[in-house]
Amino acid sequence: MQLAELYKVYLANPRISTDTRKIEAGSIFFALKGANFNGNAFAQEALDKGAIYAVIDEKKYQNSEKCILVKNVLKTLQQLATLHRKNLDIPFIAIAGSNGKTTTKELTALVLAQKYKTFATQGNLNNHIGVPLTILSIPKDTEIAVIELGANHIGETVFLCQIAQPTCGVVTNIGLDHLEGFGSLEGVAKANSELYKYLQKNKGVIFLNTNEKELLSVLEKLKFPKKRTFTYPNEKDYLHCKLGSSDFFVSYENEQGNFIQTQLIGKYNFANIATALCIGKYFGVAPEKMDEAILSYKPRNNRSQILHQNTNIVILDAYNANPSSMKEAIENFAQIQTSQSKAVILGQMNELGSYSYAEHQKLGKLIAEKNFDLVVLYGDEMQPALEFLPKAYFFTDKFSLHNWLKDKNLQDWFILVKGSRGVQMESVLDFL
Ligand SMILES: CC(=O)N[C@H]1[C@@H](OP(=O)(O)OP(=O)(O)OC[C@H]2O[C@@H](n3ccc(=O)[nH]c3=O)[C@H](O)[C@@H]2O)O[C@H](CO)[C@@H](O)[C@@H]1O[C@H](C)C(=O)N[C@@H](C)C(=O)N[C@H](CCC(=O)N[C@@H](CCC[C@@H](N)C(=O)O)C(=O)O)C(=O)O
Numbered sequence: 001m002q003l004a005e006l007y008k009v010y011l012a013n014p015r016i017s018t019d020t021r022k023i024e025a026g027s028i029f030f031a032l033k034g035a036n037f038n039g040n041a042f043a044q045e046a047l048d049k050g051a052i053y054a055v056i057d058e059k060k061y062q063n064s065e066k067c068i069l070v071k072n073v074l075k076t077l078q079q080l081a082t083l084h085r086k087n088l089d090i091p092f093i094a095i096a097g098s099n100g101k102t103t104t105k106e107l108t109a110l111v112l113a114q115k116y117k118t119f120a121t122q123g124n125l126n127n128h129i130g131v132p133l134t135i136l137s138i139p140k141d142t143e144i145a146v147i148e149l150g151a152n153h154i155g156e157t158v159f160l161c162q163i164a165q166p167t168c169g170v171v172t173n174i175g176l177d178h179l180e181g182f183g184s185l186e187g188v189a190k191a192n193s194e195l196y197k198y199l200q201k202n203k204g205v206i207f208l209n210t211n212e213k214e215l216l217s218v219l220e221k222l223k224f225p226k227k228r229t230f231t232y233p234n235e236k237d238y239l240h241c242k243l244g245s246s247d248f249f250v251s252y253e254n255e256q257g258n259f260i261q262t263q264l265i266g267k268y269n270f271a272n273i274a275t276a277l278c279i280g281k282y283f284g285v286a287p288e289k290m291d292e293a294i295l296s297y298k299p300r301n302n303r304s305q306i307l308h309q310n311t312n313i314v315i316l317d318a319y320n321a322n323p324s325s326m327k328e329a330i331e332n333f334a335q336i337q338t339s340q341s342k343a344v345i346l347g348q349m350n351e352l353g354s355y356s357y358a359e360h361q362k363l364g365k366l367i368a369e370k371n372f373d374l375v376v377l378y379g380d381e382m383q384p385a386l387e388f389l390p391k392a393y394f395f396t397d398k399f400s401l402h403n404w405l406k407d408k409n410l411q412d413w414f415i416l417v418k419g420s421r422g423v424q425m426e427s428v429l430d431f432l
């Protein structure tokens with residue numbers, strides 16, 4: 001079937017499913033191929049469960065007129081999203097960068113929703129499949145879209161830009177994430193500059209955190225026109241961060257000179273808040289409405305959450321980890337004043353490739369400088385950190401870690417839990 005024809009089918013039934021385990025009746029099923037399954041094999045099941053069409057790319061599975069045969073299902077999904085985006089004449093704000101994309105995206109969407117019908121990426125659906133699915137979920141009456149772009153290799157951001165066609169964009173920061181794929185910090189900078197280059201070519205606007213020196217140097221090299229850059233802080237900047245030491249939530253000073261206490265911890269989250277306010281200001285959202293929006297945001301899903309776990313207070317920051325975000329989280333944890341004993345329970349940082357040894361070693365050094373009362377490390381790749389931490393407890397299997405924590409029976413501790421997604425450090429919660 002031709003793309004234009006498929007687009008008509010989509011417009012009449014604008015819901016897409018890719019998974020028969022959570023299929024929506026009335027949706028069009030796209031049979032993707034993945035590491036574990038061939039989606040084509042689920043086409044019939046999708047139709048049986050209420051999908052109105054199944055888009056497949058293997059003829060042998062075409063056993064009804066409801067099966068639409070295309071050359072490549074993934075490419076078709078991406079092309080359909082590109083076409084749909086072209087037909088949405090609204091601002092698209094792309095959020096890229098090493099750390100803080102999802103939080104910045106959530107805050108920005110809440111701020112913009114005070115004035116516009118806003119649509120934002122759900123959860124973390126930010127890759128070559130997630131971005132097309134996001135775009136194909138955008139309702140017709142949407143006035144503004146906030147789209148997260150994820151990447152772990154060079155070329156991926158520009159590819160996603162061609163689908164999402166952003167009119168504005170933010171690179172949150174350039175840090176040491178996904179070094180295996182990006183190759184180096186320069187690689188991370190190059191990958192993120194793909195968004196800037198796209199916006200440069202298409203006369204877009206960028207929102208810039210001028211505290212991020214790496215971003216400034218990328219822009220300098222690109223000679224991005226200043227008049228299309230909306231920055232913070234600037235001369236008239238009204239935002240000041242105040243990190244209380246007794247209450248650890250981030251406060252900021254608003255235009256009226258009042259301190260707004262948010263539900264977010266960590267100075268790093270101030271940058272995310274400031275970006276959202278900067279974008280809101282650009283789009284004319286009233287300052288008091290923006291404050292309301294920021295105040296309402298409470299992080300979920302393992303991202304810098306504060307939990308009261310029996311008698312312990314836990315900062316659960318186990319959504320992901322890389323050298324930059326680990327450093328921020330540890331420094332923030334160290335500066336919080338409390339009478340409680342402090343423990344860090346940290347899982348290994350994934351996707352660091354040849355940097356893994358040295359970066360885990362550096363992490364060990366940083367932790368040692370902070371003199372926490374208890375250090376617990378998990379994962380094979382954490383081993384080099386032990387060089388600086390002779391008293392740390394180290395585990396390479398979850399069963400032993402959990403049993404040890406259960407026996408230790410920590411009471412009235414202040415605990416930071418962080419690690420890469422792959423090591424799922426949130427599992428320790430049941431033993432705290
Ligand atoms: C293809 C797919 O969507 N897979 C999801 C699926 O995985 P599963 O292992 O079960 O199956 P397969 O992938 O092999 O299956 C192929 C298809 O068959 C379907 N199917 C399977 C069984 C069945 O009974 N019925 C079926 O219909 C199946 O649904 C497939 O369509 O399920 C998993 C559990 O829900 C999903 O995790 C898996 O999703 C994959 C990983 C995915 O890419 N999903 C995107 C929608 C997405 O955006 N996911 C984000 C995470 C993005 C991310 O990691 N971003 C990175 C940077 C980008 C890196 C990029 N280069 C990359 O490679 O991704 C970042 O740092 O932010 C998310 O889920 O949060």
Ligand SMILES: Nc1ncnc2c1ncn2[C@@H]1O[C@H](COP(=O)(O)OP(=O)(O)OP(=O)(O)O)[C@@H](O)[C@H]1O
Binds near residue numbers: 150304318
């Ligand atoms: N501005 C920031 N600078 C450094 N680290 C940050 C920043 N914002 C968030 N983090 C850290 O990153 C973790 C994940 O936050 P968030 O999900 O917002 O980032 P992300 O870039 O979307 O991550 P991912 O690419 O994995 O989706 C947080 O729990 C926190 O530890």
Ligand SMILES: C[C@@H](N)C(=O)N[C@H](C)C(=O)O
Binds near residue numbers: 422
């Ligand atoms: C979860 C995914 N978005 C990510 O950031 N992965 C890195 C490698 C991690 O989990 O730390």
